[in-house]
Amino acid sequence: MTSVPPTPAQPVFTESARLQARLHDLVPGGAHTYARGSDQYPETMTPIIEHGRGARVWDADGNVYVEYGMGLRSVTLGHAYEPVNAAVRDVLDRGMSFSRPSRLEVEAAEDFLGLVSGADMVKFAKNGSDATTAALKLARAATGRDMVAVADQPFFSTDDWFIGGTPMNAGIPATTRVGTVGFVYNDLGSLRALFDAHPGRIAAVFMEAATALHDPAPGFLEGVRELCTAQGAVLVFDEMITGFRWSAHGAQAVYGVTPDLSTWGKAMGNGFPVSALAGRRELMELGGLRTDAERVFLLSTTHGPETVGLTAFRAVVEAYRREDPVATMRRQGTKLAEACNEVIAAAGLTEFVDVVGHPACLVFRTRDAEGRPSQPMRTVFLAELLRRGVLGQSFVISAAHTDADVEHTVTAVAGALPAYEKALTDGPEAVLDGRPVAPALRATAAPRRLK
Template structure:
């Protein structure tokens, strides 16, 4: 495959855009050297780059494009709204319609406010919790990779530059699935809220719900990933555990910029005009309710219901996971190329001979995928994939596993890297 134009475009991007991309997870350093395609367009489960190469794409738009690129229901809804205007000096009727539709989809919430990205709504949930409880400390799940670009979260990552230590010290962590550890954290600290992705273990989630209620702690579910992929109503809809506040994004807009903060009326009204308590400055954003983005969100919710998308994502993911595990085992790398996660949200681990996570072996694996026409930083499926697409992906993975076995036998993946290894997103120095 030729990457000449992508390499030149990446160079120009770095000249003009810090990091060469507007999201670190899309960075050139996340791909094998010289093999980071710059995309021109996408259709369904496929994308094309500036060199004319085509790829089956996984993890589309960092999990945001769950229906596939340019899904007709969504694009038609957006086009229709664009002719009517995108933003006004007063709320549009679309804001009312979108709120009604969202709360019908997520009936565990009583009010909703829209924004453009997940970081803003999750930070707004933290602000509401602090205002409601009068407490400053925030508890976050340490086993989950990302909640916000804002200081209260980034201060605890490997990239805390520019964040005062006094701010970072207002956030503490707890492990997922360990209820005694959560109880110990709550009793030791005066917490405003617990923030986590409700990825599984309903008994644990019910235990957290009881703990938070008993101690007056606001329970916040980050449903950026679990929203729609677990069920149309998110993890809370699947597991029947109702948080005080929850945040949605990603799949909500199928690539269009829209997110949502939802939850209990008494908490949400702190940011309203009908409450006697001290007001919270809550998500006052110029572009938070652009009409075409809300039209996209409504079309997404309609499509999930009409087409049974959540079930489809699970079916495709199950087929992919089974296929990858089978070919990895056949190649003798079943303990090294490891598929993990819920069927609708699969990732893979690349382990060395000692069973340790390896960026070098990840680079080898990604290089073989890209060469085979699969753009797969994860194995997160979209509903646009066909069974044949999944089977083709498994064939490419089989070839990658054969190379992986050779590298393990040599105990040295270097000859197959083609340059520097891929790097973790969170690191102190470039």
């Protein structure tokens, strides 16, 4: 596994390039998610996917890849996982959307609340941003406050209250941006300072309980919970990534700290669109009919309860009952990280590239000759992996990744290292064909502006 394979023939991207160019004519950014954009990949290597099965995908030119990222972490059981597909095919003959709730809504809610023991009620939607913004609305209504504190973690919502605090904030009023303030994950003092600086103003605290690179420090989550209770703020855990990867019960169950509200999505449908807001009854009922308070307009969506998404969710729950995908992801991810880091160490490049993180949510870190995080070096690594049949902006794994998939990936990493070393010595431009990748959330289209 540690031997360096011969350099492969350059894969052809002719049809993918044609389709990508057409997408740029038809769709702003050439993709419906910024993380999927062509600027996130080497400029001449932007595969357009035709189909996937298990942990492999095929592009428009017939190239096949072991895929990581798995639908931006939304697929844990594998592409085209048959038990989920079979359940969806069955429900298609029974109708998708009605003018009244369906029996399926009762069954899906019971399934969800059976998993998330700290929640009393749930409401389903289609994307995570809607769920997180609904949580903030509930918190503001319950507390009468306007501000929100967010941890320094990558992403919570496409809506103004969060995106206004990123570099990509055009079109968002300054009055909205100032209502969101940030604190440092694992630094309880930084959150306490926000409450001191804005007394009686902070309605909610938003955070992921853990991330790919960071577990909570001892006592940190407990301290956040106590501080929110003492200050009268609503604690919201974003379980978009951790839910069904750390555990089917969420990171809140792993770490033993219960939020007031939690938001879910991604892997709960194994790629089918479904998300959820869950939490304490007294908060959730502010959007219901068992309250004398002024009502909150809470996730009233046409497609939130459609039968395909809820059926996919129920089939995922059944798969987690029947199997143990979390254990499989942990095992395969651990194996992948250890083997990759072994070949990297053998090449003497550990200071410049490595594979780190939670086993179910691995990332590779790329650094330049001075040891600084580097987008050009990241692009070199991405391109060399693509040449060897590995597609992914990270090594986020699924339960469908087999030992053969892991071995293929490690061999690809070993094969990528000579070019990486050359880029360290001679500069990335000596290796790259085209411009480096750029951050997805940035103020301008440059440095990957299209003509």
